[in-house]
Amino acid sequence: MADVKTIIEPFDEAGDAAFRVTASSLPEVFTGCGLALSDLILPRTELGAVPQSGLGAPATRRMRLAAPDLESLLVDFANEIIFLFDSEAFVPSGFEFHEMRQPEQAEGTGNARLEAEVAGIVLAEDALHSVTDRCGILGLVPKAASYHMIEVAELPDGRWTARLVLDA
Amino acid sequence: MSSVWKGPLERIDEFRWRIPKTYKQGMRADAVVVTDSQGLEVARDGEALEQLANSACLPGICQPAMAMPDIHSGYGFPIGGVGSTRLEDGVITPGGIGFDINCGVRLLRTNLELVDAAPKIKSWIDRLYRDVPSGLGTRGPIQLDASEVRRVLEHGAGWAVRSGYGTQADLECTEEGGRMEAADAAAVSARAMERGMPQLGTMGSGNHFVEIQVIEKVLAPDVAKVFELHQDQVVIMIHTGSRGLGHQVCTDYLSVMNAALKKYNIDVPDRQLACAPLGSPEGQRYFAAMACAANFAWANRQCITHWVRQATAREFGSTPESLGMTLLYDVCHNIAKIEEHSVDGRSRKLCVHRKGATRAFPPGHSDVPAAYRRVGQPVIVPGDMGRNSYVLVGTQIAMEISFGSTCHGAGRLMSRNEALSAKSPGDVRQSLAEAGVYARSASKRALAEEAPEAYKDVNDIVDITHKAGISMKVVRLRPLGVVKG
Incomplete structure (x- = not known):
């Protein structure tokens, strides 16, 4: 989970969903981005209550990604979360990174890499298609991560920051 | 994060403004926006004009890079952008098409009059809400195995019709006949x-919808007659695209194109404009994959048309045939196509990228269905859910100045966050009800995010296209009820 030092700042861009995340380390920045994205789909305050209400069950998923640079790795990471929701209604609630390498740290390929275990909830069909109310429980479901304004950088004080814009 | 355009804008005529290619290094053509002086002030806000200038940096871009009156900030191209590249030395870019490949609109006629439909709008919309799947989550109504999905990708709306989800007449009134032949599922x-x-057969979230509308005013009676549209007639508009499949194709090929930039030594000012030469293996493969996604979108709109017909027939205790539920036309507004256009007095084949722009072919064009060829191609322009939408018709002027293209909608005025802050979903539903529009949504936020106030007034956009001559008004539509994704 992101610690209290992680700052998530949504901003307005191109009519869609966008945020900047600043944290003390690169894995924490990626965690912040992942949580900001899943909060759009279903805020964690509501996600936590889903298993008790029978509208979903806890689950974990594994991610292993490689990309030529950190920006592409962040785009791939966000797209992986979107894919997990689109294909199996999995909404993340926490990330544990077992590996996070920048391109210059990677051996062989020169690619940035990450490996993570993702905790979350697989939503039941009823959670997706509520007809009892006039609206379902879902919030905004992003459809893709873009390279628009993408940024992953280390700040002079040693913290890390990332900016991500999602097509919704 | 918003910026204001401070670059040059040269007035060509009352409705065209040029960013000269001398504006910045890398521009290979001028960029031209079709708008009026008021629209230009709106366009200046944000990054849309910079993105238009960026689109003029693509290798092989044919003069000029264009933007339609509903121009606003996008990713790579601005939304409302039209970029035509030469086949021999030009590129293709996913950023000139968008994530939702072949997002588009179709309009179904009915023989219902306002007086017949008005008392039933609430129960009709409730039924459409139940029977037309939004598709949030994992399962839609059509379960396909891998070999069947390949057939959908390669045959488009034709697959849907052969599977019982429509008629041959639907295909004849769909852009490209509902199928791009270049599709190759292996890509x-x-x-x-x-x-x-x-x-497949699901609407999706965001700005996608099924809307019941009435023809509020006929503005070109002769053309409306050919389109079989009349005052007080009830029609149904369907707006959706290629769902997760199209987004994934775009995502997959952005990575491919980013690698291709280095391979082909191409420099672009924005990573979202990553591209490859049209004739390269990467370019050809993307075009084949994009065509598959386009075909999927046509099949999707065709299947939704089927659910809409069935639900409407049940609501009125009738049949789709008895209710006259025929398709006026289906247009795509996020796509690249190989088309023939006149450039410097000679006919050339170009790859025309339209991102948030609609094809608007003129009378006599061979790609316009025979039933409409005398008057031109129907152009369907949705507005927001509280205000008007339009049916327009394509023109010769569009062929001469905008590569046969016109606007695609209203364009956002507010970000989603601004819209959410301005009104709650309940408030939006209430104000829509006061305006005579009954709304339902599968997503908690969609109603607020898609509130009428979040969009520009489509009447202003359509006025410009009409006065500029890139498409002409035929009928004005007013919403009665809407199902949002």
Whole structure:
């Protein structure tokens, strides 16, 4: 989970969903981005209550990604979360990174890499298609991560920051 | 994060403004926006004009890079952008098409009059809400295996019609006949297919909708007659695209194109404009995959048309045939196509990227269905859910100045966050009800995010296209009820 030092700042861009995340380390920045994205789909305050209400069950998923640079790795990471929701209604609630390498740290390929275990909830069909109310429980479901304004950088004080814009 | 355009804008005439290619290094053509002086002030806000200038940096861009009156900030191209590249030395870019490949609109006629439909709008919309799947989540109503989804990708709306979801007449009134022949399912990733397989026949979220409308005013009686549209007639508009499959195709090929930039020594000012030469293996493969996603979108709109027809027939205790539920036309507004256009006095084949722009071919064009060829191609322009939409018709002027293109909608005025802050979903539903529009949504936020106030007034956009001559007004539509994704 992101610690209290992680700052998530949504901003307005191109009519869609966008945020900047600043944290003390690169894995924490990626965690912040992942949580900001899943909060759009279903805020964690509501996600936590889903298993008790029978509208979903806890689950974990594994991610292993490689990309030529950190920006592409962040785009791939966000797209992986979107894919997990689109294909199996999995909404993340926490990330544990077992590996996070920048391109210059990677051996062989020169690619940035990450490996993570993702905790979350697989939503039941009823959670997706509520007809009892006039609206379902879902919030905004992003459809893709873009390279628009993408940024992953280390700040002079040693913290890390990332900016991500999602097509919704 | 918003910026204001401070670059040059040269007035060509009352409705065209030029960013000269001398504006910045890398521009290979001028860029031209079709708008009026008021629209230009709106366009200046944000990055849209910079993105238009960026689109003029693509290798092989044919003079000029264009933007339609509903121009606003996008990713790579601005929304409302039209970029035509030469086949011999030009590129293709996913950023000139967008994530939702072949997002588009179709309009179904009915023989219902306002007086017949008005008392039933609430129960009709409730039924459409139940019977037309939004597709949020994992399972849609059509379960396909891998071999069947390949057939959808390669045959488009034709697959849907052969599977019982429509008629031959539907195909004749769909752009490209509902199928791009360049489609090759082998160019689509397993992941894209996995996202697409359960979503066929589903609307999706965001600005997608099924809307019941009435023809409020006929503005070109002769053309309306050919289109079989009349005052007080009830019609149904369907707006959706290629769902997760199209997004995944775009995502997959952005990575491919980013690698291609280095391979082909191409420099672009924005990573979202990553591209490859049209004739390269990467370019050809993307075009084949994009065509698959376009075909999926046409099949999707065709299947939704079927659910809409069935639900409406049940609501009125009739049949789709008895209710006259025929298709006026289906247009796509996020796509690249190989088309023939006149350039410097000679006919050339170009790859025309339209991102948030609609094809608007003129009378006599061979790609316009025979039934409409005398008057031109129907152009369907949705507005927001509280205000008007339009049916327009394509013109010769569009062929001469905008590569046969016109606007695609209203364009956002507020970000989603601004819209959410301005009104709650309940408030939006209430104010729509006061305006005589009954609304339902599968998503908690969609109603507020899609509130009428979040969009520009489509009447202003359509006025400009009409006065500029890139498409002409035929009928004005007013919403009665809407199902949002």
